[in-house]
């Protein structure tokens with residue numbers, strides 16, 4: 525198993541800069557995610573690591589080998605494509621064996637490695653079938669087995685679950701986590717699905733226009749986004765304009781249309797005055813019902829309920845806080861509230877994130 529180092533990696537297609545000076549070190553054994561919207565360059569970056577695209581500049585190192593100029597088959601990477609790319613005329617067993625035969629392994633070794641890979645993805649009983657006799661999820665497992673059969677030190681996954689229905693996607697997520705943990709293989713996973721990344725990643729980056737905009741654990745990126753782009757791309761949020769009033773002890777005091785709120789997030793780099801954008805997650809806003817007290821330390825925002833969508837275990841409310849600002853509020857175990865009601869919202873200063881742009 526190996527680490528992956530990308531230094532100033534760049535890819536230009538004509539006038540399009542698909543990947544722009546990406547610098548990343550991916551730790552051995554991590555399940556690492558490249559997350560971003562369509563066209564941000566994540567597939568191009570993965571293809572350069574695999575050796576299917578040549579960088580316009582920069583260096584790619586796998587373990588202690590500079591692989592920038594090596595052909596794909598010499599890089600010790602296994603790739604799973606979005607479309608699975610299984611050979612339709614070959615059985616499951618032949619598909620999985622293909623890479624091993626190309627590498628000229630002995631027959632008995634090929635057989636035992638194929639058995640091991642099929643067992644790993646729980647497809648032993650389907651070895652004789654052709655791909656068109658399998659469900660989408662089963663084809664995905666075969667594609668994984670084929671990529672893993674020759675024990676690559678790096679596993680590359682390009683939107684591996686995007687052709688599956690919602691239920692199967694969730695099932696396959698845990699399968700991928702299990703397989704990566706069982707093998708300890710360094711895995712780079714490309715997706716535009718933030719739930720996939722948040723639920724699986726050890727470490728991840730958010731990409732935009734060929735650039736890495738932020739890196740961290742799922743929790744860090746979700747709770748401490750540094751830009752509007754990351755805050756908005758990773759889940760839902762409320763973006764509120766505010767004016768910096770100053771500091772009180774460890775917290776910033778910020779003036780919004782609905783009064784002052786406090787923040788303990790990113791206080792160190794805060795200028796003394798000026799305008800800033802706050803990001804507050806809808807689930808971080810707590811409705812304070814009549815007779816309930818506001819948690820100590822929390823700021824309060826008052827508003828009027830516009831409407832609510834009841835979703836069973838939770839409700840999504842829209843609350844008008846004045847000045848044309850409407851907040852989304854997610855409430856677990858919801859009580860019924862009438863549109864037009866006065867609403868008191870409490871917010872913990874830890875959950876008021878200050879954004880750079």
Ligand code: ATP
Pocket residue numbers: 537540541542560561562563564565566567568569716
């Ligand atoms: P998606 O999620 O839609 O696959 P992506 O983030 O993986 O998107 P890329 O496929 O890496 O994005 O594409 C990045 C940019 O490079 C896009 O603007 C795309 O049009 C362009 N691009 C990708 N491959 C080529 C190519 N072979 N020739 C010209 N432009 C390309």
